[in-house]
Amino acid sequence: MILIFSVLSQLLRFYYDGFRNMSNWGRKVWIIIIIKLFIMFAILKIFFFPDFLKTKYDNDKQRSEYVLDQLINSPANHD
């Protein structure tokens, strides 16, 4: 138990020191990462990218019925 605590504490210190002593470019890059992840997960995923089948149907049986219909009635592609 003490060993696990010691390893965890060393690990935390390793990351803490790493972030604390980060260079200028590192800070800039982290700001970009945080903004990017916020835009991706808090805006794009929630408002623009719902899972189509999950939002439209309640269970997998209904989803498979829908896809089966789509496969049977799939139209031709003209590219």
Added chain:
Amino acid sequence: MIENVDLVLVNWSRAQFALTAMYHWLFVPLTLGLSFILAIMETIYVRTGNEEWKRLTRFWMTLFGINFAIGIATGIILEFEFGTNWSNYSWFVGDIFGAPLAVEGILAFFLESTFVAVMFFGWNKVSKKFHLTSTWLVAIGASLSALWILVANAWMQNPVGMIFNPETARNEMVSFWAVLFNPVAVDKFLHTISSGFLLGSMFVLGISSWFLIRKREELMARRSILIAGVFGLLSSLMVAYTGDASTRTISKVQPVKFASMEALFEGKSNAGLVAVGVLKDTDKKIGERVVKEFAFKIEIPGLLSVLTGGDKDAYVQGITDHVLGNEKRGIMSVSEKMQKGQFAKDVLMDYKRARMINDKEQLKSIKGIFRDKEFHDKYFRYFGYSSIDKPEDVIPNVPVSFYSFHLMVILGFLFIMIFATALYFLFKGSLSDNRWFLWIALLSIPLPYVASELGWILTEMGRQPWIIQDLMPVSAAVSQINSGSVITTFILFAVLFTALLISEISIMVKQVKTGPRH
């Protein structure tokens, strides 16, 4: 049935996926290539104890970190798009995609994320050997992550190792090894990672050349060019070799794509390999599609027959052979495939009818049919043809396939020459005297990106009209959503990714100008 297709929705969904995939691919290959170059440089540092090699490693590691951090998670957007824009496809592929992507997620998380932290935070805190091990694990982890994505993509080019379950409307993996060792997957993996190594080498060579032009950090620049030159030359030779292997595989599993890459409408023996060519329209047509011919070409006689069939008299199949069929050569026509695909679809419709009336015996019997190998090989493998309207619809955009393939190959040979020339001047001790070459090396940094993107354009556009070769056309894969929202997110992604790219380039340029720390 064409009136059912919302072409605006299909085309914008495709454009959005292409945009995000191509931007994502601007970040990935540098991670693949530069990580191995770092590992080699650090290995030399650990073996020699020379602090200059450590300084050099840390400089390139900074540029690696910027690219890695800005590119991180850009691929997740593709997964958003699968669920929203391509729901029929995502459902239909089932665990064929799920399993490789799950393995990729675990590898990416545990190998890359954990050891990247050691790479950046661990200098002077962990032992030299542990740090070096972490750098190698990041490099290997990055390539292994790519492996699983490429396995999934290869399955779309050559679907193997699965059966279709009509009850769930999903494909189920029956042989993980068949999916993993799909010939397309093996070729694709080797070709893609070696092209990443090449790109990373050109990046190091180009930036090091800039230092030599500026007469700064000359020792660091020469040492970097030595590593990049050797690694780049070996990688570019491997790219050529794996590219050739990949083309041979395509000629077998995607013959229409292969014929389009070569713009070969009529099959023939003693077929020449067109090194450079310009296409023009003719008066001839296959159905409604105009046949192209060369307005100009430089051709090596007989070489295409030799490369694909082993001798000059080998017959190389053309687009017409595949669309109209060629009984003499044993090539099935698209019309026949359409009939076979329709038969598979009829069986699926019988299953649906049986489900509606809850005829359990019939349901069991039809499930058994779909499990039958003969039914799969004879009929279900052509399932997608049931959604094809006219035989000529299976022809991809020939000029796009031809030009993207040939430009990529030309660039590939150029890269071999650049790396060989760099090593020649380096060993001769005249690198700094040949400023013209240093400028060429610097200006060549974008070229492997262009070649890499052209490779993906060929892979994806050359497969049209299929999203899964012969099984599912793109039009059947798309979700019935509002095309307006797809256009909106297309614009959002274009802005977001462009901002990320500008940030990456500006931070990198600043770091390069600052140079390595003393």
